[in-house]
Amino acid sequence: MTAVATQLEMPPCDHKPRRYTGPSRAEVIAMRKQYTNPAVFTLYGEPLLIVEGYMQYLFDETGRRYLDLFAGIVTVSCGHCHPKIVGALKAQAETLQHATTIYLHPNFPLLAKKLASKMPAGLDVTYFVNSGSEANDLAVTMARLYTGNTDVVALRNGYHGGSPSAMGLTSHNTWKFPVAGGTGVHHAVSPDPYRSPFAGTAAEIATKSAEDILGIIRYSTPGKIAAFIAEPIQGVGGATHGAPNYLKEAYAITRANGGLCIADEVQTGFGRTGDHYWGFENFGVTPDFVTMAKGIGNGVPLGAVTTRMDIAKSLSQRIHFNTFGGNPVCMAAGLAVLDVIDEDGLQENSRVVGKRLKDGFRELMKHH
Structure with missing residues (x-):
């Protein structure tokens, strides 16, 4: 029998885009080439x-x-x-676009309170920033201040941002420039069972990978660390993760050696994994910090670090201030996003659609 190709079509959409009257595609390309940093790239041969x-x-x-x-x-x-998010942005922008956190504004604590309601008990204090890089920088800073230790363990193949400090946490040579940054950072073996240097079942590989953290602490640090940071599911690293026992064992080793645990939820947070609101919940652990960005703002520059009050107080030793962190417009966006995730059932949608996608991939695996 000869296979017949199926022509796929998108479902109907009643939205009619506005007529575009701006610069042509060729003009946009020319302006980008002349006036923007060449490091800013586009995808596709014909962008x-x-x-x-x-x-x-x-x-x-x-x-x-x-x-x-x-x-x-x-x-x-x-x-x-999304109409609710656009409406919240518009209403706030028409009322007050910017006032820093040195003044009172309700949106700032309202979003912090709403985030606390989504967290495990005790994780209820939030500092707002503008990006995931800033969030991870700040979490590491607080961990070092609170513990009095300097060294940090991250994972090979992990991605945590592009600022100098976050670049040090990141473990992809394509994302790292030959400049100083991220001192005191060590990279342990990823628990990804498909590309591990260790043999055994996924659970055995996870245990051996966690033990690599202990080896780093013993041989590459003074014997104590400030933090262990990991994405519950590595994003840039290929949407991979270890067996369910990995984070439990990694967190236990970290805490036994003076460190705090940072869950980088920039890509996994806000219901994206379906079964849980946060990626770390899929693995039965509770971190000391949750860092987030991306999905919290639906495209508005917004990031955050949530932690415990006793840890958060460590930042009060000196003045720490973020000009745009806590901006009323960004806070309005965050409040609307959290409402929409719940009201539109987006976590459940992620579970249903995600399962269908994974089941399809698993079926393809049988033939490759």
């Missing part, structure tokens, strides 16, 4: 000019519709231009 978005769809300058599976690099958690 797309995206001028409008509506929920799960993007539109180019011709009005052609695309299904956005990239979600702004795992950022658009509620859909492009």
Whole structure:
């Protein structure tokens, strides 16, 4: 029998994009080449000019519709231009665009309170920043202040940002420049069972990978560490994770050696894993810090670090201030995002659609 190719079509969409009247695609490319840093790259041999978005769809300058599976690099958690989020942004921008946290504004503590309601008991104090890099920088700083230790253990193949400090935490040579940064950071073996140097079952590989942290502490540090940082599921590293026992064992080793545990939830947080609101919950652990960005703002620059009050107080030793952290407009976006995730059932949608996708991938694995 001859296989017949099926022509796939997107479902109907009643949204009609506006007529685009801006610079042409060629003009945009020319301006980028002349006036923007060449490190800012585009995807595809023929880069797309995206001028409008509506929920799960993007539109180019011709009005052609695309299904956005990239979600702004795992950022658009509620859909492009979700009406509730747009409404919250518009209302706040028309009232007050910016006032720093040296003044009182309700949105700042309201979002912190709402985040606390989503966390395990005790993780209820939040510092707002603008990105995941800043969030991870700040978590490491607080861990070092609280413990009095300097060394940090991260994972090979992990990604934690592009600032000098976060670049040190990151373990991909393609994302690291030959400049000083991220001192006192050591990288342990990833528990990914598919590419591990260790043999055995996934659980055995996880145990051996956790023991690598202990080896680093014994031979590459003074015997105590400030923190262990890991993504519950590595994102840039290929959407991989260890067996369920890995984080439990890694956290136990970290705490037994003076360190605090940081869960980088920039890509896994806010219901994306379906069964749980936070990625770490899938592995039965509770971190000392939760860092987040991307999905919390649905595209608005917003990041955060949530921790315990006793740890948070360590930052009060000196003045620490973030000009845009806690901005009323960004806080309004965050409040609306958390509402939409619940009201639109997006965590359950992630569970259902994610299961269908994983089941399909597992079926493909049988043939490769």
